[in-house]
Amino acid sequence: MVPDTLPVGTTLGRIAAARPWLAALPTLIVQVRERFGVRLGPPWHAGSCSWVAPAELSDGTPAVVKIGWPHREMYGEPVALRHWAGRGAVELLAHDPDRHALLLQRGMPGTALGAMHTPAGQRLRPAGVLRERLALLAGELDLPPERIVAWGLARRVESALWSAAHGDVPGGAADLARARILAGL
Known part of the structure; x- marks a missing residue:
């Protein structure tokens, strides 16, 4: 679930303070999958500070799981998403603050x-x-x-x-x- 070519690994692998988080990431993925009760697809090759993958809720609803390396920028994301409640942003379906994980509504891109x-x-x-x-x-x-x-x-x-x-x-x-x-x- 964490290919060597994944940007989060190649980027954070160069940061000594992030290496323990990277080493724990496979375990975090399993814990988050179980916590949110989702089926996970292969991770997307995007993002330099988070592991992000398509997910499916137990009822088949498409979603996204995002597990973030703990850093300053990521702490405001669940707060903002909760505040916006799906208005102008994807909806925050669940948040696991201990694992820095978000379960998000899957947004479909439109026209660039x-x-x-x-x-x-x-x-x-x-x-x-x-x-x-x-x-x-x-x-x-x-x-x-x-x-x-x-x-x-x-x-x-x-x-x-x-x-x-x-x-x-x-x-x-x-x-x-x-x-x-x-x-x-």
Whole structure:
């Protein structure tokens, strides 16, 4: 269940502090599978700090199991997913905080934003909505937004989307849009 080529292994294998977690990962996978009562498929070859695999609930519902190496960025994920309750994000079906494991609704990817034939401003909206939701979550948790790591990710997504869409926006409108986004952060 943990192939040598899996990115989580190749990445974390270079970090001495992560090696004990990697050594325990096969046992964690079995424990999490039993705890959540799921059937697991082969892990996906993605992610550098988590083992992630498709799963199936006992009733056949598709899901995803994610077991994270304990680090700062991963602790806010179950909090945010619980807060959003499936609105604009996959639903958190179960959480095992002792094993840093999540059982998630399986989300199906749609059209890549870069492949959409819509104006750049429309493609930027999802990142802006995410940023606003993160700000609301930070307020409810009584944290400054920068303490929620995903806040920084949303900022980078906005920037990347703007850069990818820059050619679609005439003249200085792209620079103005970017300035407005950044001013709102």
